[in-house]
Amino acid sequence: MASNESFRNLFFEEAEDLLASLSDDLVRLNAGTSDNEIVHSIFRAVHSIKGSAGAFALDELVGFAHRYETVLDEVRSDRLELTPDLFRVVQRSADHLAVLVEAARTEQCTDRVVTDAALAALDACLGSNAADTAASSTEESDAPEQAPILDAPLFDFPALSLDIGDLMSASPQSYDICFRPHPALYENSHEPAFLISHLAELGTLEAEVDLSALPHWSAPEIVQPALSWNLRLATEAGREAIEEVFEFVDGLCDLTIDAKDDDMPEQNTQDGAASMSMADTTTALLDAAPPLLQADIDMTEAAAASKMPDAPRPTLRVDLDRIERLFNAVGELIINQSMIAQRVDDLQLTHDADMTVHVESYRLLARDIQEAVMAIRAQPVKPLFQRMSRIVREAADGTDKQAQLVMIGEGTEVDKTVIERLADPLTHMIRNSVDHGLETPEMRSANGKDPVGTIWLSAAHRSGSVVITIRDDGAGLDRDKVLGVAVKKGLVPADADLSETEIDNLIFLPGFSTASATSLLSGRGVGLDVVRTAVQSLGGRVNIVSRPGKGTEFTIALPLTLAVLDGMLISVGNISMLVPISAVLETIRPMAGEVQPVGPNEQLLSIRGRFVPVIDLAANLGIARAIDADAPMLLLLVETEARGTCALLVDRVHDQRQVVIKGLESNYGHVPGVSAATVLGDGQIALILDPDAIVEQTHGAGQRAVSPT
Missing domain, CATH: 1.20.120.160 (HPT domain)
Structure with a gap:
């Protein structure tokens, strides 16, 4: 047990x-x-x-x-x-x-x-x-509710007199009740012990369990629950109150209620209140039962649950550590498969038809196993979204505002680790939307809006990523106030000429807050900078779009899993690297005159009516170039959070690959501009670049893409 x-x-x-x-x-x-x-x-x-x-x-x-x-x-x-x-x-x-x-x-x-x-x-x-x-x-x-204890074979209800003579003299009516559960009663998570316990609340109860139908524990197959109860209740509540106890188990049991003064017993099958599952009954009922009886009931319970014709789909609870070990093993399997395929290519065995078929079958099987294991870790975002409903109500109460949350796409599945690590940043953003985004009911009414503000929280799969959007119908960002606060706090120079998008992104800077006073929700300078850091640590990015008077929308794009990455394989010098495909927009071989020098060390690429900064990856990472400096340039156009669109100068672009991520923090240490590593098919270790970190360390005080004048 x-x-x-x-x-x-x-x-x-x-x-x-x-x-x-x-x-x-x-x-x-x-x-x-x-x-x-x-x-x-x-x-x-x-x-x-x-x-x-x-x-x-x-x-x-x-x-x-x-x-x-x-x-x-x-x-x-x-x-x-x-x-x-x-x-x-x-x-x-x-x-x-x-x-x-x-x-x-x-x-x-x-x-x-x-x-x-x-x-x-x-x-x-x-x-x-x-x-x-x-x-x-x-x-x-x-005196909390006590579950009856099965003690060979009478139920003993504390604080209840079991003297039938006293019962009859104290109560105007006594009832004999016979209660025999059907298998479906247990299937629907009803619990006889607690039905009987609630029955005891109506008066004075004597309960006796009938074990006559219980087979020996050695029976080869037990398909039906065998326990039934004979009850005697003395109560002033009447038959209706007794029937109400069994109100929710209509059709799930055999129930007879016989008033002792009645000449004819009346059979009623009623429906009773849901309580605990059969597993919970074992705690309350079997602690004092002899081992043989415990085995009988355990087997009855298990067999009845397995034989239900309409039973819900079975599930299995597994320790997360076991899933993690399986996931790591599958990752190694994928790497091994890539190595074998690479070795076949190196040995020029591709002309061997049988070898080619076997290698391809191995690849497909490994991918199927990988997808199956990833599906085990995938969970819908619904529980996380439901927690946000409570956050909205708490934040509204704390700010004397009225707000409602509308959830969209809560069935979208994401890696369990992503969901766990997303809870805190999402909480920050929801509170921010209520505290800073929504107006007071009076202001909303004056502006012709519904006094109750609305926050939309949605999730969807898009291009191999999960996109979570938080949108409100509030006042939008006050850009003049945001810029003024940033200048006052020394976060940007007073003469800075910033675009609307750049001003909007100031709210993600550490220490930024527009709150005039410290409250339970804001004013301490801790909030959206934590959000951006948390999202970036997950390999994602966060964007903001705001329209004055219409509201603000935050968009978080995250990988579906933290274990597998789709990336673009490139070479810088003689070193192979990967750039997350979610950040890559396109590859470009610029024509003459499309790249112009700016200052002694910087260059700008002119593309489709705007200029974007060019970042030399070799110079940034301290790697010697593998090709001649006069060779045609090859640029990888990427999108970053802090600096917008940038162009990375690389030596070669090979292909797009799905790789297994290996962390560097525990095995080596932090490498600037690098988020993780992976093992390629030839056994070579390739670094996975972090475009945002590359851009930040190259242009610490750089600017986003600007329009040509």
Whole structure:
């Protein structure tokens, strides 16, 4: 049987999925979908988290979830109208629920003041029932939900009297209940133990588990769950309350409810609230069970899950380290394949038809394996985008603004490492859009805009890269203010003649901030410079486009994976190098007069009505040229973030290749102008250049491409 820690981890994994589902449902409600089933789905997600958390004594989480589900229950029962103000409370409560789950996972303390404020907001929605709800929630926090313990074979509910005589004298009505789950009940993540536990809340309960149908552990195949329960409940709540407990398992169990005073028992198959998966039940029910019984139930559980005709597609959770080792091994396989192909060419064996077929088959197989392993690491950006919804709401609350987030393309898949390292820069940019981009509701109304500002967050695959766009409908950049701040801080000379694009890019400089006062969101000079650094460390680039009065758009272009790179193979001197294909625009052999000297050491290329600076890679990297200085020039036109379009002077351009990236930091050290390295098919190490770094170290105070006068 798995340890409690493994079940705890499983709870947090399931809670993460439930929170993702909850976020999706809230987005659908916000979009105007009025299907009442959405509210039911939200209620079930919160209820499931609450029930599972109770098994691990997460008191604060249980108490908050209970108050939250009480409000949701009022909404789904049509006793509360889902007004915009109430929906905002529901959204913020979902955010705080996620905070409490994360705090429980990391075993960190939460700010009780924030939790109390969230509870007060929920109480305000409940109105006159708030005091009773608060009292019941406090009692639950003091004595959290306890899962029944299976103890040969009676369920023992603490603090409940099991004296049937007392039950009958204290309650006007007793019921005999027979409950037998079907396999589909477990498949849909319902948990009998917690259904029974909620039933106990209605009154005084005696529960006995029926093990008569449980086969011996040595049975060759167990295809059906064999446990059933005989329950006796003394309650004043009535039959309807009992039926409501089983409301969400309609058709998933055999259920009979027999009032002791009734002459004819009545059979009802009802539907109950979702709780934990079968794995979570093992923690609560099997700790005290004898080993033989544990084996029986484990086998029943596993067999039932595997034999479901409509079961969801199976998944396998694998340690990330194992994936990384597999990924590295595939990288070495690709390098080995390139070496073999190169060796075949060197030995002039290409005339051997069989050899050629084998080498080509090896290449195709290696590529298929590489793509399959890359697909394992690929994940949709949806969880990251959902986190940004919470950031937008928090930033709007902190600035007294109204904002909504519209997500587009959240199913776009990106390398897991890229997603993890993109979280912080994306958070910075979303907060910046709310704080500096959107106007106050009063200003927006005065300008004829919707008081609620909109931020669009989109992702899409484009030319072998993933492009993430953050756009707002705010006021746009105040370029005069931006330039004035940059001059005041000494970031640019006072007499600098900058284009609109150059002024826009000033906001990425270290220490730049237009905030007049320090706040929780801005004013400390730390923000978009961190974004640019983080994006560049991922091998990507960030651009900005702003229109006064219309808004600002940031575009981040990133590689789909950090392990494989499409690059242009070039030679400088006798050294092979690669330039990321995402930065390459075209190759050029300039005609006479198209390259003009500027000053003693600089040159400009005239191309299509503009001048772009020419950078001699050999001189920049301290490498001797391999060709005569009078030979025709060969230029590689590249796009950089800080300096725009530039032309790199190279000796030769060979071809485009896909290579496996090897980091230099851990194996050698930092090399100026070089981001990484790779191994070519002939075994030669080739450096992967960083065009932005090359341009920066050549023109520390250079300028972007300018139009000829």
